[in-house]
Amino acid sequence: MRKLVRRHLGKVVAGGALAVAAGAALVAVTLPDRAGESDRSTAAGSSRQDAVAPDGRVQAAPDEGSEGVGSDPLTDAETERAQKIALDSNGLRSGARDVEGDRGPQRLSTNLAENEPGATGDDAERRAEIVYYDYKKDAVVAKTVNLKTGKVESTNTAQNVQPPPSDEELNEAARLLIADDHGKGLRDDYEKATGKKLGGPGDLDLSGFVFRKETRDSVPADLQDCGKHRCIQVVAKVKNGPWIDTRAFIVDLSDRHVGRLR
Numbered sequence: 001m002r003k004l005v006r007r008h009l010g011k012v013v014a015g016g017a018l019a020v021a022a023g024a025a026l027v028a029v030t031l032p033d034r035a036g037e038s039d040r041s042t043a044a045g046s047s048r049q050d051a052v053a054p055d056g057r058v059q060a061a062p063d064e065g066s067e068g069v070g071s072d073p074l075t076d077a078e079t080e081r082a083q084k085i086a087l088d089s090n091g092l093r094s095g096a097r098d099v100e101g102d103r104g105p106q107r108l109s110t111n112l113a114e115n116e117p118g119a120t121g122d123d124a125e126r127r128a129e130i131v132y133y134d135y136k137k138d139a140v141v142a143k144t145v146n147l148k149t150g151k152v153e154s155t156n157t158a159q160n161v162q163p164p165p166s167d168e169e170l171n172e173a174a175r176l177l178i179a180d181d182h183g184k185g186l187r188d189d190y191e192k193a194t195g196k197k198l199g200g201p202g203d204l205d206l207s208g209f210v211f212r213k214e215t216r217d218s219v220p221a222d223l224q225d226c227g228k229h230r231c232i233q234v235v236a237k238v239k240n241g242p243w244i245d246t247r248a249f250i251v252d253l254s255d256r257h258v259g260r261l262r
Contacts, residue, residue, distance in 0.1 A: 066078070067126075067147075068112075068126065070126075071112065072112075073112060074110065074111070074112050074128055078126070078128065078147055079110050079128070081147070081150075082110065082128035082130060082145040082147060083107065083110060083128075083130055085145050085150060085151075085152060086128075086130045086132075086143040086145055086152060087104060087105075089143065089152045089155070090152075090155065092104075092105060092132070092134075092141065092143075095134075095136070096132065096134040096135075096136055096137070096141070097134065097135045097136040098135060098168075099133075099135060099166075099168055099169050099172045099230075099253055100172060101135070105132035105133060105134045105135075105141060106132060106133045106134075106135060106166065106168065106169065107130065107131075107132050107166065108131045108132060108133055108140075108163050108164075108165075108166050109129075109130070109131045109163070109166075110128060110129070110130045110131075111128070111129050112126065112127070112128065112129070113126075113127035113128060113129040113144055115127075125146055125147070125148045125149075126146075126147045126148065127144050127145060127146050127147060127153065128144070128145045128147055129142065129143075129144055130142070130143050130145065131163060133163075133169075133230060135230065135253070135254060137157075137159075138159060138228060138229060138230065138254055139157050139158060139159045140157070140158050140159075140161045140162075140163060141155065141156070141157050142155070142156045142157075143155050143156075159228065160227060160228055162210040162212065162227065162230065163210070164209070164210060165208055165209075165210060165232050167206075169230070169232060169253060170201075170206045170207065170208050170232065170234065171201040171206065172253060173208065173232040173234050173251035173253060174200075174201040174204060174206050174234050174236065175200060175201050176251050176253075176256060176257075176258060177234055177246065177249055177251055177258055178198060178200065178201070180257075180258040182249050182258045182259075182260055183249075183258070185244075185246075186198065186236060186244055186246055189244045190203065190204075190238060190244065193238045193241050193242055193244075194238060194241065203238075203239065204236045204237060204238065204239065204244075205236075205237040205238075205239055206234065206235070206236060206237075207235045208232050208233055208234045208235050209232070209233045209235075210230075210231065210232060210233075211223075211226050211231040211232065211233045211250045212226055212227035212231070213225075213226045213227055214227060216261070218262060219261070220259055220260065220261070220262065222252075222257065222259045223250050223252065223259040223261075225252070225254070225255075226250065226252060229252050229253070229254035229255065230252070230253040230254045231250050231251065231252045231253065231254075232250070232251045232253060233247065233249075233250055233251075234246050234249065234251060235247070247261075248260055248261050249261075
């Protein structure tokens with residue numbers, strides 16, 4: 001289970017590094033030397049006009065199909081089918097709870113499972129790996145579904161394991177922070193930046209991280225369960241505007257309260 005989560009974290013970290021590298025890239029623009037421009041021939045100007053590319057045409061994407069092949073990413077149909085199979089197994093749909101307390105676990109990710117190198121035959125069949133968080137038990141549940149047989153091949157449950165948050169969890173954490181007394185600074189800063197009142201998470205660009213108490217030397221009493229509980233540190237930005245510093249606030253989604261780091 002921990003190997004599965006570490007692999008998931010590795011993919012997220014790698015993706016973040018690529019995003020930073022892309023954001024840091026600069027595009028160099030070279031302006032033409034205008035000296036002696038009047039001496040250039042009109043023929044050269046004409047050839048430049050003739051070199052303009054024709055209008056592009058948009059072509060429809062090819063049909064995805066219901067099933068992928070080999071190491072192709074999961075198709076929409078495979079993803080939907082695998083998630084239904086996973087939820088229907090071992091009473092997961094009825095026994096677990098999501099981030100809002102509704103029936104069913106909170107889905108964190110669905111990915112193509114990696115086969116062992118050199119796998120052939122049944123060992124090389126396509127499998128989906130679905131990771132959930134059960135807020136009723138504060139546990140991560142990972143299920144592997146064989147897409148050929150339609151059966152759950154393995155179920156792993158672990159506590160004190162905290163994969164990166166889903167978009168739904170970030171939205172719920174932001175909603176709780178906005179409504180809390182600790183969210184006053186966030187609400188005020190948003191109004192100063194936009195001239196409007198902060199209506200909810202949809203007004204912000206959100207990202208965030210899982211918070212564990214082991215990451216700091218001193219943690220307030222109301223955040224001591226972070227790590228066992230699902231705790232999120234929200235990063236908020238006004239859409240098309242400035243960042244708002246919310247790093248001091250931790251949202252414990254398991255017992256639905258907001259704490260502040262000293």
